[in-house]
Amino acid sequence: MKNIFILLLLLTFEGFGQQANRDLQIITLSGSGYDLGLQHGKQLKEEIGDIISAWKKNTSNALKKDADLVVAEFFEYANFDEAIKKWTPDLYEEVKGIADGSEQNFNDVFVLNLLDEFWVYLDNLYNHHCSSLGVPARNGNPGYISQNMDLENYTDGFQVLMRLKRIENRPEQLILTHPGLIALNGMNEDGIGVCVNTLMELNASASGLPVAFVVRRIINTTDKEDLLSFIQTVNHASGQNYILGIKGEVYDFEASANKVVRYNPLNENGTVYHTNHPIVNDDVKSWHNQFNPNLKEKEKPKKTNSHLRFNAVETRMANSEEINDQQIMDALRSKDDKNNPVCRTNNNNGYGFTFASTIMTMSEKPYIQILAGPPDESDYIRVDFSSK
Numbered sequence: 001m002k003n004i005f006i007l008l009l010l011l012t013f014e015g016f017g018q019q020a021n022r023d024l025q026i027i028t029l030s031g032s033g034y035d036l037g038l039q040h041g042k043q044l045k046e047e048i049g050d051i052i053s054a055w056k057k058n059t060s061n062a063l064k065k066d067a068d069l070v071v072a073e074f075f076e077y078a079n080f081d082e083a084i085k086k087w088t089p090d091l092y093e094e095v096k097g098i099a100d101g102s103e104q105n106f107n108d109v110f111v112l113n114l115l116d117e118f119w120v121y122l123d124n125l126y127n128h129h130c131s132s133l134g135v136p137a138r139n140g141n142p143g144y145i146s147q148n149m150d151l152e153n154y155t156d157g158f159q160v161l162m163r164l165k166r167i168e169n170r171p172e173q174l175i176l177t178h179p180g181l182i183a184l185n186g187m188n189e190d191g192i193g194v195c196v197n198t199l200m201e202l203n204a205s206a207s208g209l210p211v212a213f214v215v216r217r218i219i220n221t222t223d224k225e226d227l228l229s230f231i232q233t234v235n236h237a238s239g240q241n242y243i244l245g246i247k248g249e250v251y252d253f254e255a256s257a258n259k260v261v262r263y264n265p266l267n268e269n270g271t272v273y274h275t276n277h278p279i280v281n282d283d284v285k286s287w288h289n290q291f292n293p294n295l296k297e298k299e300k301p302k303k304t305n306s307h308l309r310f311n312a313v314e315t316r317m318a319n320s321e322e323i324n325d326q327q328i329m330d331a332l333r334s335k336d337d338k339n340n341p342v343c344r345t346n347n348n349n350g351y352g353f354t355f356a357s358t359i360m361t362m363s364e365k366p367y368i369q370i371l372a373g374p375p376d377e378s379d380y381i382r383v384d385f386s387s388k
Contacts (some may be wrong), residue, residue: 004201022157023031024372024381025355030165037094040162040180041109045383047158048102054154055112062114063122071111074121078114078164080237083209088232091182091213092370098180110375112180116211116238120204129276131309131354132195132241133331135323136270137248145245145255147195148375149184151175151355156346159372161383162186172385174368176358183215186357189385191366192227192249194218195358197274201288202239202256202281210237218244232260239281240276250364254281269282269320273313306335325359325369333376343374367381373382 025047029039031364041048056067063070084092099109111118129150137143149172158178166172166189175186187193194215215221221227224246231242234253241263244251252263252272261281265272277291278284290301301307316331317323335341346353357375360368371379 003065006147015120022159022373024159024161026161026163026383028163028165030167031092032095032167032170034091034100036164037097037099037304038101038276039097041098043101044160044179047160048104051155051179052104052108052112053160054158055295056108058152058154065373071107074111074114075107077121077206078117079207080114081211082118083207083235084213087209088213088217090143091216093340094182098182102180104180109121112178113182113212114210115181116198116240116294117204119198119200121240123200126222127377129305129344130197130310130334131313132197132243132314132334133317133328134243134245134252134272135196135249135317135328137362138252138270139322141322141324142190143185143245143248143250144245144323144325144359144362145193145195145250145358145376146355146357147185147197147330148332148344148354151343152351153180153348153350154348155355156353156373159251161370162341163383163386168387170220171222174371174383175216175219176329176356178355181212183212183219184356185215186219187360187362187368188219188222188243189366189388191245191362192213192219192221192224192359192364193245193328193366193386195243195360197241197243197276197279199239199241199254199256199276201278201284201291203258203285204238205235205257205282207239208235208237208257211240214240218242231255238261239278243272245360245362254278255282256283258283265314267320269316269318269323271317271320271323273310273317275306275313277301277309277310282315287300305340308337309342312336312340312342313367328359329375329380332359335376343376345374369384374375 032067100104132147135144162175164173173190354374
């Protein structure tokens with residue numbers, strides 16, 4: 001299994017959503033649990049069918065094996081149901097509703113919601129290139145968390161911003177996603193949000209809580225202490241970095257199956273940033289020990305894609321006295337190393353691309369700036385929460 005990623009590196013994938021047709025689709029959903037998923041499934045029925053077909057074609061091409069057999073084998077390994085039902089039972093019902101509303105097989109929809117967990121199953125180390133930033137509120141300026149969300153080429157054309165209407169015990173939410181998926185990242189109207197980076201090198205758990213469900217649990221939260229307790233105590237299914245924005249504060253946690261460690265570069269301006277290698281969490285898979293943060297400095301890799309992107313972002317963020325949204329946009333659009341850019345064009349070459357870019361502003365009235373595709377190809381649009 002650990003060698004399957006080599007196939008993924010060697011293949012050239014066909015693009016399913018073409019750049020010329022790239023639009024950010026915005027949908028509004030209400031209710032909770034199964035009913036919320038049912039609306040999602042019905043509103044995006046055609047698109048969910050299309051992305052499942054695209055996923056299966058991509059998977060079959062990459063692994064030289066029928067995707068339905070791959071899904072069956074994956075669910076022999078995966079045992080996430082119990083954790084999902086324990087920590088986020090409404091979200092399990094929501095996935096069931098998406099499947100019923102779109103008239104798709106449950107496991108086909110479920111695997112869309114196990115994005116990182118499927119990557120873990122393949123041990124695909126080199127398919128992850130997200131870059132994330134966090135800027136705390138200071139000196140009267142708002143706080144920000146932001147991200148280039150990088151995904152596989154076949155997802156282009158499927159960019160969705162999902163607005164979940166507020167209900168009792170749940171704030172309004174703006175969530176980046178694609179059809180059939182409950183979340184990639186997002187923020188709620190109280191100014192609590194999350195951006196994520198895959199850390200494939202860290203130990204995983206086949207019975208932990210998957211990343212998409214962790215993200216939604218975070219965005220459902222309005223209480224700081226509840227959120228900080230949750231992120232540090234839940235059993236994590238996949239190695240993942242979480243940059244949390246909490247009403248102007250920012251926190252960064254590297255999570256693995258066995259530990260959660262806060263990362264804080266101690267910059268005078270309070271900024272945090274992350275790419276796709278562990279910096280402080282040493283719960284590393286034995287076969288990826290070259291990425292163990294405890295290694296001597298001279299033994300650590302310095303020229304990987306993740307390290308070069310990290311250096312680019314750090315250079316732009318660490319020492320600025322005051323950082324505004326334009327500086328964040330410039331960082332997210334950057335290609336300081338042309339072979340390892342923060343902003344990644346979709347060349348349909350099998351190495352992925354920047355699916356969408358988000359900047360979440362934690363001001364008195366929080367809002368999101370977002371665009372579909374690489375941020376150097378179009379302008380951000382502002383999306384506000386509805387009035388209470």
